[in-house]
Amino acid sequence: MLHITTLHYLVVGAGLFLLGVIGVLTRRNVVIVLMSIELILNAVNLNLVAFSRYWQGMPVRMGGGATALHGQIFSIFVITDAAAEAAVGLGILIAFFRNKETVNIDEVHLLKW
Amino acid sequence: MFFLSHIWLIPLLPAFGAALMFFFGRKLQKASVSAVCVGVIALAFLMACGAVWQYSAWSSAPEHYRQPYQTVLYTWLGSGTGHLTYLTHDGTSAPFEADAGFLLDPLSSIWLLFVTGVGMLIHIYSTGYMAHEGGYYRFFGYLNLFMFSMLTLILANNYVLLFVGWEGVGLCSYLLIGFYFHRKSASDAAAKAFIVNRIGDAGFLLGMFFIAWYFGSLRFIDVTQIARSGRFAVGDPIITAATLLLFVGACGKSAQIPLYVWLPDAMEGPTPVSALIHAATMVTAGVYMVARSNAVFVLAPTSMKTVAIVGALTAIFAASIGLVQNDIKRVLAYSTVSQLGYMFLALGVGAFAAGVFHVFTHAFFKALLFLGAGSVIHSMSGEQDMRNMGDLGHRIPTTHRTMFIATLAIAGIFPFAGFFSKDAILWETWSREGGAYRFLWYIGYATALMTAFYMFRLMYLTFHGRPRMSHDVEHHIHESPASMTGPLVALALCAIVAGWLGWPQSLGGSDRFTKFLEPVFAPEARVLQVEGQTGQLVAGVEEEHNTGTEWLLMALSLGAAGLGWGMAWRSYRHADKGYSEPIAVLAPPVYKTLLNKYYVDEAYDEAFTGRRKVGNVRLGVLGLGEASSWFDTHVIDGLVNFAGWITRFTATVSSWWDKWIIDGIGVNGPAILARMLSYPARLFEWGLVQWYALVMTAGLVGFVFYYVWH
Numbered sequence: 001m002l003h004i005t006t007l008h009y010l011v012v013g014a015g016l017f018l019l020g021v022i023g024v025l026t027r028r029n030v031v032i033v034l035m036s037i038e039l040i041l042n043a044v045n046l047n048l049v050a051f052s053r054y055w056q057g058m059p060v061r062m063g064g065g066a067t068a069l070h071g072q073i074f075s076i077f078v079i080t081d082a083a084a085e086a087a088v089g090l091g092i093l094i095a096f097f098r099n100k101e102t103v104n105i106d107e108v109h110l111l112k113w
Numbered sequence: 114m115f116f117l118s119h120i121w122l123i124p125l126l127p128a129f130g131a132a133l134m135f136f137f138g139r140k141l142q143k144a145s146v147s148a149v150c151v152g153v154i155a156l157a158f159l160m161a162c163g164a165v166w167q168y169s170a171w172s173s174a175p176e177h178y179r180q181p182y183q184t185v186l187y188t189w190l191g192s193g194t195g196h197l198t199y200l201t202h203d204g205t206s207a208p209f210e211a212d213a214g215f216l217l218d219p220l221s222s223i224w225l226l227f228v229t230g231v232g233m234l235i236h237i238y239s240t241g242y243m244a245h246e247g248g249y250y251r252f253f254g255y256l257n258l259f260m261f262s263m264l265t266l267i268l269a270n271n272y273v274l275l276f277v278g279w280e281g282v283g284l285c286s287y288l289l290i291g292f293y294f295h296r297k298s299a300s301d302a303a304a305k306a307f308i309v310n311r312i313g314d315a316g317f318l319l320g321m322f323f324i325a326w327y328f329g330s331l332r333f334i335d336v337t338q339i340a341r342s343g344r345f346a347v348g349d350p351i352i353t354a355a356t357l358l359l360f361v362g363a364c365g366k367s368a369q370i371p372l373y374v375w376l377p378d379a380m381e382g383p384t385p386v387s388a389l390i391h392a393a394t395m396v397t398a399g400v401y402m403v404a405r406s407n408a409v410f411v412l413a414p415t416s417m418k419t420v421a422i423v424g425a426l427t428a429i430f431a432a433s434i435g436l437v438q439n440d441i442k443r444v445l446a447y448s449t450v451s452q453l454g455y456m457f458l459a460l461g462v463g464a465f466a467a468g469v470f471h472v473f474t475h476a477f478f479k480a481l482l483f484l485g486a487g488s489v490i491h492s493m494s495g496e497q498d499m500r501n502m503g504d505l506g507h508r509i510p511t512t513h514r515t516m517f518i519a520t521l522a523i524a525g526i527f528p529f530a531g532f533f534s535k536d537a538i539l540w541e542t543w544s545r546e547g548g549a550y551r552f553l554w555y556i557g558y559a560t561a562l563m564t565a566f567y568m569f570r571l572m573y574l575t576f577h578g579r580p581r582m583s584h585d586v587e588h589h590i591h592e593s594p595a596s597m598t599g600p601l602v603a604l605a606l607c608a609i610v611a612g613w614l615g616w617p618q619s620l621g622g623s624d625r626f627t628k629f630l631e632p633v634f635a636p637e638a639r640v641l642q643v644e645g646q647t648g649q650l651v652a653g654v655e656e657e658h659n660t661g662t663e664w665l666l667m668a669l670s671l672g673a674a675g676l677g678w679g680m681a682w683r684s685y686r687h688a689d690k691g692y693s694e695p696i697a698v699l700a701p702p703v704y705k706t707l708l709n710k711y712y713v714d715e716a717y718d719e720a721f722t723g724r725r726k727v728g729n730v731r732l733g734v735l736g737l738g739e740a741s742s743w744f745d746t747h748v749i750d751g752l753v754n755f756a757g758w759i760t761r762f763t764a765t766v767s768s769w770w771d772k773w774i775i776d777g778i779g780v781n782g783p784a785i786l787a788r789m790l791s792y793p794a795r796l797f798e799w800g801l802v803q804w805y806a807l808v809m810t811a812g813l814v815g816f817v818f819y820y821v822w823h
Contacts, residue, residue, distance in 0.1 A: 109799075
């Protein structure tokens with residue numbers, strides 16, 4: 001039976017992050033880009049929680065113990081931040097759509113040289 | 114001293130007459146024209162007499178004994194604040210000044226008297242001669258203008274004013290020769306006279322410049338004084354050049370070889386013009402100028418020799434042509450050239466007084482001859498060819514007798530005027546410088562023989578023999594009116610008496626003429642010898658005045674005159690229709706050459722006038738016409754075109770440079786560079802969102818790698 005260690009969580013997190021980055025870089029639709037950004041943030045959350053669990057299993061004198069919940073608490077902040085950011089992002093998207101009638105990110109080049 | 118101090122009135126009177134004719138002449142009656150124009154000359158003559166009289170009194174006063182009298186009206190050139198100075202040959206600075214100044218000394222006195230005197234007589238004569246001609250006022254206006262110019266020339270106190278008069282007489286000669294300008298031959302002759310004169314004038318000007326440069330002054334008094342001061346050595350090359358150039362000017366004006374060709378053609382003008390200008394006055398201007406410059410000429414023995422030789426050659430050359438001419442005026446024209454040659458011969462050997470004496474006597478008998486010829490032509494209704502004359506003697510007795518006296522004078526028969534003057538010249542030629550000029554004496558002697566021959570030929574063909582004219586003309590023959598015969602008689606008297614003024618000492622006379630001219634010609638400076646190294650002026654060795662030789666020469670010249678007369682008598686005394694010329698019989702080719710004046714005019718035409726073309730090339734003066742034209746078209750214009758091409762070429766280069774180098778590199782370069790360099794920088798602001806995201810990611814990866822690898 002495969003023993004699931006912290007490493008597995010980190011890899012999943014990295015994979016999600018990578019997917020998120022690729023989505024930001026390559027997707028044409030602005031909504032998908034925003035979704036990819038959420039994905040990145042959630043990958044980071046996963047990372048944080050994984051490390052929090054890891055340190056819970058560590059002895060106290062090293063900084064761990066049952067109350068080493070720093071990562072989990074930080075991830076709550078990240079989620080909050082992600083939500084706010086998504087709201088703002090969607091607001092920009094709405095404003096952008098109102099002006100350009102399109103959600104194609106390639107069309108956001110008013111400041112083009 | 115009224116006449117002396119107001120001597121400037123003498124030229125001014127005829128100038129006034131000329132001006133009057135110019136402005137009002139057309140509206141005046143012939144009588145008024147005559148009265149004014151003859152009157153001013155008569156008045157001028159009287160004033161001239163007065164001036165000379167007063168001068169002789171003035172110059173005998175001890176404070177200015179024998180000095181020339183000078184009066185300056187105003188400074189003409191070089192006056193005012195803008196003084197012109199120039200550098201003389203030794204580096205000193207001299208002011209260029211020419212005054213309107215008048216000089217009276219024995220030399221100009223003589224000229225003054227005979228110019229105004231003979232001029233007055235000719236003016237009187239012209240009232241009769243031109244009475245039936247058109248342009249009466251124009252004629253007298255020109256004549257007066259001529260008198261003004263001639264008197265300015267004579268009385269000038271400096272070379273520049275003399276040159277003004279010189280040019281003025283040249284102009285009037287042109288105007289008067291071409292008086293009948295409707296005739297092409299007349300206007301051609303006028304142009305020829307002026308042009309040939311001009312050539313001489315170029316020489317005159319150059320000579321004048323040399324004198325100004327070398328002597329530092331152009332006034333006669335200054336030049337004479339400096340020349341006699343011994344500053345310059347005898348034979349000085351600059352002075353030789355200057356005098357030769359002055360002589361070129363004299364050749365032009367006084368018709369010597371090679372510039373004599375205008376004088377025979379000048380006979381196209383009315384006869385009084387020929388008498389005044391081309392016998393008595395204008396042509397003597399060259400002699401006057403050389404005599405005036407005697408101090409300078411004496412410093413250049415080479416020039417003197419040249420003058421003498423040219424004079425002698427001209428004398429015999431012209432006389433030979435005169436032997437066979439058929440136009441009465443042409444004979445007299447060549448005779449004038451020949452006699453002028455005698456005058457220059459005299460000047461050249463150093464006998465200035467003798468030369469001037471011949472000018473004096475010649476003025477009378479030559480004017481008389483021309484006026485007489487005019488009278489003949491007038492009576493013959495315009496006929497001038499002697500072949501159509503004959504037996505006029507008893508029909509026009511006054512003319513005949515006066516012309517006979519003139520012929521005796523010119524032939525040099527004792528005791529008429531020409532004998533004394535011609536003989537003086539021949540004697541001086543023989544004896545000067547120990548006989549150095551003897552070869553010229555032979556030329557002069559032969560000329561005297563020819564002179565007698567052609568003059569008596571003229572007399573016999575015109576007045577004796579059988580009448581050869583047509584009947585109509587014969588009926589019209591009449592003696593000229595008193596206005597014409599009067600001057601003839603007056604001149605005849607002068608022709609008899611004038612010579613007596615120079616009655617030589619060898620015949621018991623006192624030679625007043627030469628004595629009168631002594632202050633001018635300074636006999637003590639009679640050089641013609643170069644002393645050792647310094648070449649200074651020394652008095653010539655006084656010739657042993659061999660009276661016996663002089664008598665012998667006199668007898669010889671009388672013999673020549675008599676021989677010439679005799680030969681003419683034999684050939685022409687009974688000339689009938691179809692008479693034969695002895696020269697034509699003896700040597701036809703010689704006759705033909707002489708009749709065609711040695712083809713000199715044709716030669717000049719060939720060489721100088723550019724009328725002829727050789728192949729396709731117009732020769733011009735010595736072939737220079739075509740050469741100059743080619744030079745102008747190809748070289749000069751080539752240079753001009755080349756300058757244009759250069760301009761266009763440099764403009765092209767400049768524009769290329771501007772477009773490609775300046776604009777390309779200088780202006781566009783930085784722009785291109787900026788664009789190239791900014792390209793990467795531009796990427797940061799591309800405007801593509803995902804690109805920004807990519808860059809951010811790349812940076813992130815870079816950081817990660819950095820941390821991992823360190």
